[in-house]
């Protein structure tokens with residue numbers, strides 16, 4: 001099942017889109033709805049996540065949108081279309097929805113270190129990965 005999840009995601013984090021080949025830590029299987037919250041171990045509830053996204057997400061399924069009291073569910077790679085929620089601008093993830101804003105904040109997807117890493121990969125032509133480059137460039141006015 002792990003291999004099916006990895007292949008379905010093209011070995012790319014389904015939250016931040018980082019390809020496994022461009023990170024040191026191995027990507028992991030994430031329970032989108034965690035076991036703690038009665039999530040199933042099934043393909044419909046699993047996604048492929050980098051160690052950073054998965055580590056910051058933990059068993060969380062929702063969080064407060066920054067600077068509000070609005071409790072919001074996290075991005076669900078099985079239900080939500082990535083490009084409907086996120087866009088790139090020079091290695092920084094821009095939220096198009098409150099779900100994305102909540103997810104970016106909780107998973108610390110725009111930490112200085114992560115943005116610098118992406119910017120370096122962009123300079124080297126390694127990010128976003130070629131499979132996703134066409135749609136990503138369309139949303140990235142650089």
Ligand SMILES: [Zn+2]
Nearest residue numbers: 013016050053
């Ligand atoms: Zn990630």
